[in-house]
Structure formats: C-alpha cells, structure tokens
Amino acid sequence: MKNKKNATGVMLVLCALLIVSFKNIGNNTVPPAKDTATNGGLFLPGKFKAVVVVDSLEGRARHIAVNTNGDIYVKLRFPDSIGGNVALRDTNGDGRADIIKKFANYEDKGPYGTGMRVHKGYLYFSSEANVYRTKLNPQTLVPDAPLELILHDATAPHEHDAKPLAFDNAGHMYVAFGAPSNACQEQNRVPGSKGIKGCPLLQQYGGIWQFDEAKPNQVQTDGIRYATGMRSVVAMDWNTADNCLYVVAHGRDDLRLQFPKIFSAWQSAVLPAEEFIKVKKGTDVGWPYYYYDPIKKKKLLNPEYGGDGIKAGNGAKYTQPIMAFPAHWAPNDLFFYTGDQFPARYKNGAFIAFHGSTNRSPYPQAGFFVCFVPFKNGKPFGQWEVFADGFTRKNTVVSVSDAAYRPMGLAMGPDGSLYISETEEGKIWKISYTGNKAGFGKAELAKMELRKKLPGFRLPDVLKSDLQTGMLKGGAKIYNTYCANCHQKNGRGDGNMIPPLSGSEWVTGGKFMEKDLAIRVLLNGLDGPIKVKNRPYNSAMPKHNFLSDADIASVLTYIRNNFGNNSSLVTAAEVKKVRAELGK
Template identity: 75%
Template sequence: MKNRAILFLTAIAAFFIISFTITGNKDTLPVADKNNGGLFLPGHFRAVVVVDSLAGRARHLAVNDNGDVYVKLRFPDSIGGNVALRDTNHDGKADIIQKFANYEDKGSYGTAMRIHKGYLYFSSEINVYRVKLNPNSLVPDGKLELIVHDSHGEHEHDAKPLAFDNKGHIYVAFGAPSNACQEQNRVPGSMGIEGCPLLKENGGIWRFDEDKPNQLQADGMRYATGLRSIVAMDWNTAENCLYVVAHGRDDLRLQFPKLFTPWESAVSPAEEFLKIKEGTDAGWPYYYYDPIKKKKLLNPEYGGDGKKVGDGAKYAQPIMAFPAHWAPNDLLFYTGNQFPARYKNGAFIAFHGSTNRSPYPQAGFFICFVPFKGGKPAGPWEIFADGFAGHTTIVSVSDAIYRPMGVSQGPDGSLYVSETEKGKVWRIFYQGDKTKFTTAQLAKMELRKKLPSFKTPDVMRNNLMSGMLTGGAKLYATYCTNCHQKNCKGDGNLFPPLAGSEWVTGGKYMEKETAIRVLLNGLEGPVKVKNVPYNSVMPKHNFLTDDQIAQVLTYIRNNFGNNSSLVTALEVKKVRASLKVK
C-alpha cells in the first residue's frame, strides 16, 4: 500500500513538472525588452518581442491555455499556412517555430485565428477550418475539418473573420466585392444598383453550427447585413453580444471628383464600431457614416452629395466612429486580470493603417483601447500601443515598418500583437502595482494624438503635394496614389507595386500595350506582380484622354526606379481603337 502511495505521489509530481515545463509559471513575467520592442506604451506597461520575424509574415493569432501561440501566415507556402510558436525557457521569446496546415486555398487575405473549446479555428478567403488541439503536441496532429465553404471564390473584402457565442454557433462575415454596389465596380461615376443584389449573399454576417462540417452559406442564417467589409469581429461575453469594427467605403474623390475634395475623401467615411444583434442593418451600400458631421449620409452612387441625409437615421448607428481608412483589422474584448481593472471587459482594436488618404499623411498603425461599461464605450478611444510605423509622418503605406494586424489574450492576461510586414509578434504586460494605476499614466499617450498619423489633417498645411505636381505626376497623384501609393510600391496587400512591375515596364510596343490596356479596360484579380499574388480591382480609366494616359504612363515608366521608353498619345489611340473603347 505504501509503495502504491509513493508511486501515485511520484506520478503527480511528474505531471506538475511536465505541466510547468510546457506552460511555464503564469505568474512570472518575462524581462521586458529594453525599448519595449520599439513600442510606446502607457505607464508601467512593458513588452517583449516573442518573434522578430516570420517567413510568410503574419495576419491574426491565437494563444492557447499553455502559452503556445498560433499565427495565420500572410503568405503561406507548400509547408503550411499557419505557424506554431513555443517558449520553452520562459523568457517570453519563442524558441520553437513550426509551420503546419498545408491546405490548398491559403491566399494572402485569409485571416481568422481563434481557439474555441479545444479547437483551433482559422480561415482562408473562401473556407473556415478547424483542427483539434493536442495538449501533448505543439503542432495540431488531428484531422483538418472544413466547417464552412464559400462557393463564390476569392474576391476583395473576403477576410472571413470568426466569432463564437458559446451556444454552439460560429459567426462568419462575408465581405462584398464592391465599393458601393455600382453597376461597374470602381468605375468613376458608375451609379449604384437599386435593391443591391450583392446583399443576398455578401455584405453581412452569417451564423452557422460550429461543429457541423462542410456547411455552405445556404446552411447558415444571415444574422446581419449592410456591412461592406469586416475584419475586426468579437463576441463580448460580458454583454452576450456580437460587435464589429467595420471598414468604411473608399474613393469618394476618385469616383465623384465633382462632389468631393481630396480632403473630404481623406477624412471620410468613418470606420464604424457597431453592436450587432440579429437583424441589424448598417446601411451599406446606400449610406456611410461621416465622422465630421456625425451622421449617416447618402452615398453618391445613390444620389448623395456629401450633404444629403436621406433615411440614414433608420440604419444602425455606430457606438463610436473612428477616423477614415484606419483599417480596423482585429477586435478583442479583454477578460483577463493581468492589466489594471479599468481594462477589464474593454475593447482592444488593431488598426492596420490607411492606404488611401493621399495627398494627406496616411494614418492609424496602432493598437487602440476603448473602455466599456453597460455595452457601450465609457470614454473616448485611447492610444494603447504605438510606434509600429516607425515614423510620425507616413506618406506611402510602404513607409510603415510594421502594421498591426491581430490581437489575442494570453493565459496570464498578457496581450499578444501580430503585424503583417515582417511577421513580428509582441507580448504586452503590466509590470507595476495595478491598484495604483491612474489615468495620469495615459497622459503621454494622449499627446500622441497630435501627431500626423492621428490628427485630422489641415486642408492646406498638411497637403503633401500642394503646388508640387504637373503633367503626368499630377495625374498619378490624382488617380493612382490612393492604391499604388506615392512611392509606387503599392500597399503590400491588395494593391501591387508599379515600381519594377512587369506590367508597366519594358520598351517593346507589346509591353507598353499591356499597361495601356489595363488603364483603358481596368483589371480584376487575382494576378501576380513580381511573383506576389494580389486580388483586387483596378478600375477603368478610359475617361482619361489619350494624351493624359500617355503622360501618366510615361511618368510611371520613368520614375520610382523604372527606366523605360515613353508612351505616346498615338499608341494609346491605337490600343483604344482596337478595344473599341470610347
């Protein structure tokens, strides 16, 4: 009997030793990096870099109960579309990095990574998968299950974020492949289709059975509508309700230059923080929220002019409106106890940063915090973590060193952050006396709101191109910079670079003809540029004259490191005639 007791106690001791080896001591914080990994944080918050860079970069992430980190890769390869990270010596830094999950439709825009009831759920652009986690293995070794399939194929705004209500349901967003349900997507002046047919299967959130495999969209229930593009979505357990931070529409100036100034297009429409209940209609494609006027206005595709209110008040209104084009790409309601009490049940939002505020500075690129009480914000939004971009003024989005993407809560209550440009991951934790935290610790972060990447730009003073451009350069700034950026390097995600692009360079007539055709006819992805996949829409620019197209192509082909022959108006005229384009 005595020997059995000894064996039993030995087994228990061994179990705890193994458990400690895998999980580490959750009450012991790592030593923070000297400069917090380049981040600006309030008060006694500190950070450590979990991994400096990942091959394939990163999108969203999830942290398991034992501290293992799972990251959705931005550019998957034949080895896998996800990566698993483990810290075995408890210094806060991953020392085991393993790729896994070699599914076929990996794509660069698939996004979600969530752990729910022992399963790792993640998505591509067209599929939602899950795999059972094994507590004895870093890399999941279970069968990969297809939970939801989108039969429409890849298209813009198709990120597939996920949320769970703890009643057996999974919520999946289906983005709309359009700016505002126009007759011709992104063609300047094209009007919106009445009774938008896209809303039947796009532009909303569908609810499915979280355990049922091989579901199609028809197997789910449309839970909410009028939401063009959602990447940030989470279930608030304190309120037992779904919340999203939705991307606003783009290109007010480019689509309707007679109605909107460059400044109006840069500061509107808002990114909307919305409480979503069954049946919610947020108003897309008919309405957008103006953060300056603080009301929903009629979209120009449906007769709006930047002033008409129409029936905007009938649609769901945001509980908070953020500045335009900041790109909210993840949402997390914090339930941990590692942070001071004021952060409990509040919302962390990862803003990926803008691409289309030109000719004004790009903005965002930070982790935001919104205090919550009673299901709604209890105060203004706060800068929680900043410094990702590496510069105070971002002219082109590719100037940003890092762009925040995902946020996840660790088992001890630490906050993990992923970014897309290098595949860097940070762990943020509080290292002071939580009972002595005061809002005075937020003062320095509040001052950062005066920086160009946060403040509302002045119409004249902050116009980066005022008085500088003529000819092809002016045309490029007017029609191209919002997508391809001022430095012609694209945004690294949806819009490809023109600098060094095989689509625009080359001296032979046939090579020039390719670029002319794209401008006249537009182009819809997926395509590859410099061997990198992109999937977006290049609108037709056939409204430009032959001379204007020649000027802008000549400018692009002889700047940004390009060195190619000029394009003539006669060459454009010849291609236009062959395409029968007016």
C-alpha cells in the same frame, strides 16, 4: 555488415539534413531578438512592458490565437507548400518563442484569409474560401488531429474576402462575408457609375452569417444571414460581458476618385468613418446606400444613390455606430479583454488593431496603432485611447510601405498578457503589466493622449497637410491625383491588396506587348485576382478611360521611368491606337 554500415551512414546524413531543415525549431536555436529597443520600439502607457516574441516570420503574419498552455498560433500572410500557419512555443518562460513550426498545408492559400481563434480546445482558422478546425494537443504543439473543413465559400476569392471568425456561447460560429464592390455600382469602381437599387450583392455578401460551429462541410446556404449592410468586416469578436457580437467595419473608399465634382481630396481622405457596431440578429448598417460621416456624426446618402455629401435621406433608420473612428484606418482585429493581469479599467474593454490607411493621399497616411475603448455596462465609456503606438517608426507616413510595422492580430495569453501581430515582417509582441494596478490612472493615460497630436492621428489641415503642394506638373501630378491613392506615392502599393508598380510586368510589359499592356490596363481597368512578381493580389482598379490620350501617355511615361523602372516613353498616338481597338 557493410550494407548495415552504409544504411547507418545514410540515416545519419538524413538526420543531419532534418536538423538543418528545421534550424528554427528547438531550444536555443532561434536567433536573439534584433530589436533591442525598449518595449520592442512601442510606446505604452505607464508600467506596461512589451517583449518581442519573434522578430520576423517567413510568410509574415495576420491573425493570431493563444492556447490555454501559452502556445501561439499564427495565420500566415503568404503561406507556402509547408504550411499556411505557424506554431510558436516559449519553453523557458522569457516571453520569446524558441520553437517555431509551420503546419497546415491547405489548398487555397491566398493572402487575405485571416481568421484565427482557439475555441473549446479547437484551433479554427480561415482561408479566402474555407474555414477549418483541428483539435489541439498541448503536448505536441503542432496539432496532430485531422484537419476538418467546417465551411466552404464557393464564390471565393474576391475583394474583401477575409473570413474573420467569432463564437458565442450557444454553439454558433459567426463569419463575415465581404462584398466584392465599393458601393454596389453597375460597374464596380467606374467613376460616376450608379448604384444598383435593391443591391443583389446583399443576398450573399456584405454581412455576417451564423453557422453551427461543429458541423463539417457547410456552405453559405446552411447558415443564417445574421446581419447585413457591412461592406467589409475584418475586426470581429463576441463580448461575453453582454453576450453580444461586435465588429469594427471598414468604410467605403474613393469618394473623390469616383465623384470628383462632388468630393475634394480632403473629403475623400477623412470620409467615411470606420464604424464600431453592436451587432444583433437583424442588424442593418446601411451599406451600400449610406456611409457614416464622423465629422457631421450621422449617416449620409452615398453618391452612387444620389448623395452629395449633405443629403441624409433615410440614414437615421439604420443601425448607428456606438463609436466612429477616422476614415481608412483599417480596423483589422477586435478583442474584448477578459483577463485580470491589467489594471481593472481594462476589464471587458475593447482592444482594436488598426492596420493603417492606404488611401488618404495627398494627405499623410494614418492609423497604424492599437486602440483601447473602455466599456461600462455593455457600452463604450469615454473616448478611445492610444494603447500601443510606434509601429511605423516615424511620425509622418507618406506611403503605406514607409511604415516599418502594421498591427494586425490581437490575442490574450493564459496569464492575461496581450499579444499583437503585424503583417510587414511577421513580428509579434507580448505586452504585460508590471506595475501597481491600483496606482494606474490619469497621469499614465495623459501621456498617451498627447500622441493624438501626431500626423497619424489628428485631422489633417486642408492646405498645410497636403503633401502634393508644389509638386511637378505633367505625369507626376496626374499620378498623384489618380494613382497614388492606391499605389502610393512611392509606387510600392500596400503589400497586401494593391500591387507594386516598381518592377511590375504589368507596367513594363513583355517583349511583344511592352506598352500595350499598360495602356489597356488604364483604359479597361482591372478586376479580380492577379499575380505581380509572382505575388498574389486581389483588388479592383477602375477604368481611367476618362483621361485624355495625352494624360494617359504622360502618366504611363512617368510610371515607366520612376520607382526603379526604366522603360520607353508612351505617346498619345499609341494610346489613341489602343483606345480605338478597344472602342473606349
């Protein structure tokens, strides 16, 4: 009897521990929304209303999907040992999640894998290296079926390795393979490096591959290279209205950093376009040889292949965008609206989530909103519109980390409402229309059109918008010329691809390589996955060995004594010594 009582006591303790460990799971246990602002702080047209589904998710959020019963599935930005995804359920119909559960602990849990779609009763999602699927069971919320490996990429991880997903109506899955390069240079991101003729990267990267949506354990060679010439694609969707694939592709970066004698800081901030593309089998968009100039409205030859910002070369022969958006806005999701809840003009139109720029310095960062593009007869009808804005909580964003929220994922609920996820806190909004659909029109749209006059939308003035005007000389000037474009003016990076400098062991170094490590990074550059303060990052930093010993010493001294750092100065003699050892 005594043993039985002890066993009962142990079970009660275990149950109590389980309840505590799942304190965010269950009715009435999720804390009330912190954001009590109207529409969760968003600006929306007319009678559109927003509810905050969840204020924040541990691990934050990338793409999302919604099942036919309203359950929400979220791809985490920073997965952990419990899982890389989160399932959310609203049990009382108020639009807010009151059950939250992590699931799917898979091996390769990098921060860039992002695809998340519900298709034919399955939840498909991607990591940097793999595409998985699992059968959904509306009764259990968290899928209880086995996790199937549908596609494995043996070359992952690398730059631009997002793996977005789309599905047609004929049993095919489409996966984008981003290119680990800026413009297929002989030396990636090395200033002045020439592009490789007949770019070999296009055999495996820089395009979209078509696969069987149900066949397990596929590799890239099992698929068909469906389209090419796209350096990086994260926003992708199948449009059922015209039965065709569409993407919004990221343009290349660093025109000024790579070719300062050809391009100004202003040109680098406003070029090239983010391209909205209708993709058919055999489509070639022209990367790495060409980029699209949104001001001149034509494709121009990349400087790596002899371009000078004027030469058009054979750009006209490549697929042209159906619409061009300003540079570096980072289009990270695309969704064609098929619901009936919104006014009729939104039917079959395209919503695009712009994550916002990181590299328009010394000009304000831009984007950070959800756009709508009306479609008619399978083509854009009119100009793009601001649909949801206010994510940054400020009109001028100097460094990307100044933005409170950055839109990422889009999905539609069974009632036709639109869900938006963001990456910085893991916040999710549900947007519904509450007015008279027949009365929605020009007046409501005109108010949103006024937002295009804000710094985050308008074309920056060459002189008046330059945030570097009047800056200090020395290390601060060098930093803002060569470093702030990626690491940001405040040294915090973008929280995703570009690591922070604040408190970074790569900046302050260890006990025996305090200065040498930072000097070596500037002279050698850095390419591939690294960890900073135990967070993974995967990008490419170009060599800065073109700077003089004095300039490198000056900028490193500035970095090591700003952004919360407090380290010893670096001298030109120390840089000279390391340069000699490296032969740089």
